[in-house]
Amino acid sequence: MTRETMSPAEARAALDSIGATRAQIAAVSLCPPWRHAAFGAVMSLLILGLGFPLAVQVACLCLAMGLMVVIVVHDRRRYGMFINGYRRGATRPITAALLVAMMALIVVQIRLREQGVESWVPVAVASVAFVVAVAGSVWWARVFRREMGA
Amino acid sequence: MTPIILDSQLHAPARLQIATVLANVNTAEFAKLREITGVSDSVLSKHLSALVEAGYVSLSKSALDGRQRTWASFTRAGRKAFAAHMRALQALVASAEQAIAAE
8 A cells, every 4th residue: 555645626536436336336236026036046945955855955955056056147147246145234234134034944944844744834934935035135135226325 | 643545556546446346246247347447448457457466356267158257356455455545535535624614
């Protein structure tokens, strides 16, 4: 780092330029509804598998990972950038809340499997995970765009 | 009073734009950075090379749609430098506003 001279007016212009660039990021980062649904599907597949025997767990895990790859490739192709959910900033509390909710659903799913419940019950738990994950994804995207000045 | 220190590596407007993008995303493609900065390929390459040399940016290549593409990400040093540069800019503006208010 070196010292540079800059007038307050130039500093104000630089800050304005940063704001304008952030607004550009907000403009290009609008997620289509299916993108939120795809994230919800990844989360619900991970939780769905835990309610069934090992073979189903592995199949669900593979499907979820495959879908995750599709999401990453889509984001890179459509936006020309990739934003990790764990990024610093206003979105981090949402990521943390989503993680806590998913962990709670994982615990519930494993407990229910141990109790030998009927097969529709794990599907219901996975459906709850889908709704929570989609809501979290929509909320995350809104907060991100607001943080970028949209 | 703490001296206000600006980072010469982030001084150029295009570099500030590149840094702003990389501070908010994990990785950005060369073409997206060119679109946002509005500079030519060669100018963007020069800015990215300077930022790589300063240890602020790392570049990687990966194929997408059958073509090799260049992706840029901030290093930890780059993220810290950008945050410090932002604070310095805000301090400069704040000190000017205080001076005006005191008159």
